Amino acid sequence: MNKKRIKTELLVHDLKNPIAVIEASADMLIRNAERENPLTERQTRALARVLRNSRIAMSLVNDILEVGRSGEGIFNKGTYRCFEYIVFPFVEIFDLIDPETAERISRIEGYKDFAEILASQGVRLEMDAKLWEKEIFLDIRKVRQIIRNLLSNAFKYRKKEIVIEISFDNDNFFISITDDGKGIEKGYQEKVFERYFQLGDERDHCVRGHGLGLAGALVLVEDMGGRMTLESEMNRGTKFSVSLPSGK
Ligand SMILES: Nc1ncnc2c1ncn2[C@@H]1O[C@H](COP(=O)(O)OP(=O)(O)OP(=O)(O)O)[C@@H](O)[C@H]1O
Numbered sequence: 609m610n611k612k613r614i615k616t617e618l619l620v621h622d623l624k625n626p627i628a629v630i631e632a633s634a635d636m637l638i639r640n641a642e643r644e645n646p647l648t649e650r651q652t653r654a655l656a657r658v659l660r661n662s663r664i665a666m667s668l669v670n671d672i673l674e675v676g677r678s679g680e681g682i683f684n685k686g687t688y689r690c691f692e693y694i695v696f697p698f699v700e701i702f703d704l705i706d707p708e709t710a711e712r713i714s715r716i717e718g719y720k721d722f723a724e725i726l727a728s729q730g731v732r733l734e735m736d737a738k739l740w741e742k743e744i745f746l747d748i749r750k751v752r753q754i755i756r757n758l759l760s761n762a763f764k765y766r767k768k769e770i771v772i773e774i775s776f777d778n779d780n781f782f783i784s785i786t787d788d789g790k791g792i793e794k795g796y797q798e799k800v801f802e803r804y805f806q807l808g809d810e811r812d813h814c815v816r817g818h819g820l821g822l823a824g825a826l827v828l829v830e831d832m833g834g835r836m837t838l839e840s841e842m843n844r845g846t847k848f849s850v851s852l853p854s855g856k
């Protein structure tokens with residue numbers, strides 16, 4: 609591994625410390641408030657958000673380090689139920705755009721609940737309800753990371769709707785995420801998977817990131833022996849499809 613990469617990884621790694629301090633402090637204030645110092649409802653909610661987001665920041669840092677490990681061929685496969693792969697990325701995304709919805713999703717009781725909350729946010733979930741509890745053998749951190757990145761783009765670019773399709777067949781886990789946004793021109797459909805590539809559109813400044821999400825997600829998919837494809841039509845929308853082999 610080259611020195612520059614090790615140094616970058618070390619910086620990311622060292623972010624864990626301040627994040628852990630933020631998390632512990634928020635946690636302490638909340639507990640303290642329960643015992644002796646009552647807070648107003650607004651203060652309690654703000655602190656809960658600090659706590660939740662410090663945890664998200666920590667999981668992002670872990671994800672970054674995980675991409676590095678993935679490059680080294682390290683996997684952490686395990687058996688998890690289907691919903692455990694899917695629900696968490698939505699909590700993370702909504703925490704940024706609509707914390708109340710994030711809270712509701714983090715308290716869902718099952719498939720129906722989840723699908724209803726998503727529907728109220730313009731997200732259609734298409735999956736067989738029987739799949740919800742199915743046990744699937746995959747590296748859950750990586751799968752969540754892939755889903756989060758595709759979702760983050762879909763939320764950035766959608767006009768109104770996002771459709772999530774989930775299925776499982778022959779030991780393969782399939783997920784597709786479709787938005788109804790402006791689409792990606794044919795000539796750029798391969799380029800969007802390159803690191804730091806972003807389509808240059810002045811109007812996009814407000815939604816700009818780093819051009820890393822798709823490149824990273826593709827590396828993870830390929831490392832897991834899976835495939836990611838994209839179909840898009842200008843002004844109609846974009847569909848990203850991922851298949852991941854989950855055999856033991
Ligand atoms: N669903 C989509 N609809 C239209 N364009 C998209 C979509 N997803 C990605 N793109 C285009 O591909 C580019 C690369 O996407 P990628 O996720 O890698 O980076 P980003 O979202 O710009 O930044 P980051 O993910 O690092 O925050 C985007 O800048 C955008 O131009």
Ligand SMILES: [Mg+2]
Nearest residue numbers: 761817821822
């Ligand atoms: Mg992105």
